[in-house]
């Protein structure tokens with residue numbers, strides 16, 4: 215399995231294929247070509263100085279007669295943990311805040327309206343250890359913890375919606391932990407939070423030692439720049455999870471993740487992209503980068519020898535559109551900022567052509583209702599039309 219030495223699938227194709235073949239391969243693998251965004255040179259200079267990658271692409275939509283284009287810019291951030299995992303907790307969090315602050319500065323230069331960070335971005339992905347201290351000390355209040363306050367400042371300063379996935383400590387309800395994403399409006403107000411709905415128990419990913427499946431359903435947040443939802447990491451393997459955010463009105467679904475090559479790299483380019491196609495929405499897949507080494511060895515009941523490393527987090531963050539096109543990925547081995555320009559009108563335009571969300575979705579909805587699966591979401595239950603599927 216390639217580690218940091220293999221930069222990206224795109225670089226490999228570009229290096230080895232003649233131009234005409236490359237264009238055909240990209241057409242088939244990536245769909246309709248995304249235009250390269252003309253980002254300011256000072257943004258590239260700042261990214262180079264800060265040692266992170268900056269890429270920008272725009273998706274095209276048709277011009278409509280009765281609606282103006284609804285053009286928004288998304289920022290996806292992938293990064294390493296800058297300090298070793300045995301550094302004191304506050305030092306690690308502070309270093310991550312500084313790193314993200316620098317990347318968000320560049321996102322602001324690029325006109326980003328909504329930015330999303332990787333899963334549990336304030337900490338190493340320590341859940342593999344199944345140890346409690348010091349890792350649970352990274353948990354914070356979603357409403358007024360130091361990271362939320364930090365993100366509120368960023369949001370106000372840059373007029374940007376911030377999606378901040380953290381380890382949450384719910385002090386109001388028995389001090390329990392959750393894997394949560396906090397959504398902060400561009401005014402700096404906390405719009406709300408959403409919790410990871412599916413918790414992995416797969417090899418070293420055995421997070422249920424810390425927190426269980428979220429209890430907040432599938433909330434969608436109306437922001438100034440469109441309706442957004444957050445499907446945290448492992449939730450991307452569950453098509454019905456994406457569907458529920460989409461039924462509840464999401465136009466863009468973020469998928470902040472932490473996942474390693476040996477487990478999921480061949481699934482990565484497919485799942486979020488397929489969700490964009492199936493649900494006529496944009497999806498934004500974000501993964502962390504590099505290796506994380508823990509002070510004590512751990513095993514996970516999967517026959518592997520005790521080890522201290524989690525495996526290689528392969529980055530490769532990308533955005534997929536409802537028409538099935540997608541951006542190239544960020545690299546597998548560097549911190550990066552991916553800026554994408556979307557016209558949200560594309561969601562309805564593709565819906566009108568393919569219509570996956572009309573009759574077929576009604577049928578799925580009826581089945582789910584009969585299984586009592588939808589009662590947790592509340593929304594749309596009564597207003598959604600039903601059809602007879604199994605007569």
Ligand SMILES: NC(=O)NCCC(=O)O
Pocket residue numbers: 333414419446447448449471472473474477478
């Ligand atoms: N963070 C997380 O849920 N990882 C599980 C592995 C995966 O979904 O690829």
